Amino acid sequence: MSETTVGVVGAGAMGAGIAHVVAAAGARAVLTDVRPGAAEAARSGIGDALGRLVAKGRLASDAAESTLARIEVAATLGDLPPCAVVVEAIREDLGDKQDLFAALEATQPRDALLATNTSSLDITAIAAATHTPDRVVGLHFFNPAPVMRLVEVVHGRQTSQDTLERALAYVRAWGKTPVTCTSTPGFIVNRVARPYYGEAFRVLEEGLASAPEIDAALRGAGFPMGPFELTDLIGQDVNLAVGTSVWEQTGRDPRYTPVRLQQDLVAHGHLGRKSGQGIYAYAADGSRVEEPGSEALAPGPSDPSTPAASLTHDVVARTIAMLVNEAVDLVHRGEASEADVDVAMQLGTRYPRGPVEWGRELGFDVVARQLAELDEAYPGGRYRPSPGLG
Ligand SMILES: NC(=O)c1ccc[n+]([C@@H]2O[C@H](COP(=O)([O-])OP(=O)(O)OC[C@H]3O[C@@H](n4cnc5c(N)ncnc54)[C@H](O)[C@@H]3O)[C@@H](O)[C@H]2O)c1
Known part of the structure; x- marks a missing residue:
């Protein structure tokens, strides 16, 4: 038998x-x-x-x-x-x-x-x-x-x-x-999902928006959980370890450079729900305390001189552009098929759309232009567009 x-x-x-x-x-x-x-x-x-x-x-x-x-x-x-x-x-x-x-x-x-x-x-x-x-x-x-x-x-x-x-x-x-x-670093899901966390941490670190604003914006775009409530649930240490492993295994590709804010959280033992404090604070029964977490680590509300709507739009737009870029790049390198990448992200992370299909609908040229703008604002290679975007 x-x-x-x-x-x-x-x-x-x-x-x-x-x-x-x-x-x-x-x-x-x-x-x-x-x-x-x-x-x-x-x-x-x-x-x-x-x-x-x-x-x-x-x-x-x-x-x-x-x-x-x-x-x-x-x-x-x-x-x-x-x-x-x-x-x-x-x-x-x-x-x-x-x-x-x-x-x-x-x-x-x-x-x-x-x-x-x-x-x-x-x-x-x-x-x-x-x-x-x-x-x-x-x-x-x-x-x-x-x-x-x-x-x-x-x-x-x-x-x-x-x-x-x-x-x-x-x-x-x-x-x-x-x-x-x-056997590419992170396989499909853990690779393509990197910018979902990375962009959020960068926007927070720069003080462009608060954690609740960023989480709400991405939930508003159809993602089941915002990046901070999700990383608090996964464990900031676990999420950072996966990201760092992909970064190391790709020869420290700047796309995956760990964000200092997340490293600081982990160094302070602010691991998320399991330690009672991550980006957010949690009560003993696991429920979230409404105030964002430690002020030393999480910037306060966004700059009042900038309209919140355009900021949150930016977080969503740059996150989606980066997810599309990762997905298209994986396919372009011959690591997985378009169909498999889209199925994997919908079943493995419950994204509202497959990122390749999403990118095609937005227009690969539009995504490439958004990335080129980001690349100009933040030089260093993190935002380089995939040749697969055309
Ligand atoms: N936990 C997750 O979310 C998750 C998701 C997908 C994949 N994985 C992977 O699955 C694997 C296991 O993860 P886990 O979270 O279940 O770990 P775990 O620590 O809960 O369990 C590992 C078990 O393996 C046993 N073990 C260790 N060495 C052994 C050996 N030589 N022979 C037999 N048993 C041995 C340990 O006693 C332990 O019971 C890891 O490779 C992990 O990366 C984990």
Whole structure:
């Protein structure tokens, strides 16, 4: 029955979510973790989550029982049965992942796909620890995996076409929507989304608008959350780490230069909701205190001499122009298709439109002109238009 057996290594937030997804779709999921008791705890957490769905009337109790019955625990990696695919979701460390992939190659059948849920590491570098890099692929699930429909299927330089096609078929069989991309820094979602945060932080840092104004303006443009309420939710440290990793991996491309204001927030321990203070302040029950966060770190209201409407318009216009630029550039470099970029941004971040389609509607020439103006106002390469804009 190796065809429907999925090994999941690492039973943290993502591994548990992935096991849940796979088992709910009818496959057998076998979870393992180096931390004693972690896989059992994850299995029981999945049982609790299924129980809550039953209580809310969203899942039949026999479906919950059969899903849980399809989740097993293996004491060690060597105890994993032969699998059709193993999904790795251990901590984000290249050396640890390479050791694990070498061990998986030694213990799993030759035809097992070896997949990594890495958010930021190069698939080719992970695969380099094996003699069979053709079967190594990225399966980047989003958190929480049972809820988020998108999975980025990431191919390293040596990932075979057969592996890619099998990976796409598994993702579809698990009820998810796959998109494909090369192992480019940040893949699709974490790359294209960078300016959503970067522009907001720059505008705030320059004192052109306040955090609530910027959040309201972007929500007004159809984004489900403003950039500051969103980064406070994600964790300023987590968001900064992703941005810094993309910046480093692109040879410090000025498009992704970290913003001092966000670095200062993190250095002060103002990590967002989880620390009670980020851009905004939060009460003990997690609700937002109405005043913007620490005055030392967050500038006050915008300059009264400038009309608020045009300022907020600027934040929205430059954010959208930069999102379009990132999306078009990714496609221009051959990392992903237009259709996949648009699907990824709508499912992975709930943007109101796919950025490529959005750019085409605004006019790539209009976007290129906006960027050229910004490039003139802020020289240094951050706003250079993609050759893909024409
Ligand atoms: N949390 C997210 O939002 C998110 C989203 C997408 C992808 N990811 C990626 O998924 C992976 C896991 O993230 P997470 O948030 O679930 O982490 P986590 O810290 O919650 O869980 C990691 C688990 O892996 C176990 N582990 C560590 N080394 C191991 C090894 N050698 N063998 C077996 N188990 C081992 C740990 O004991 C822990 O239980 C990371 O690569 C991360 O970048 C995370």
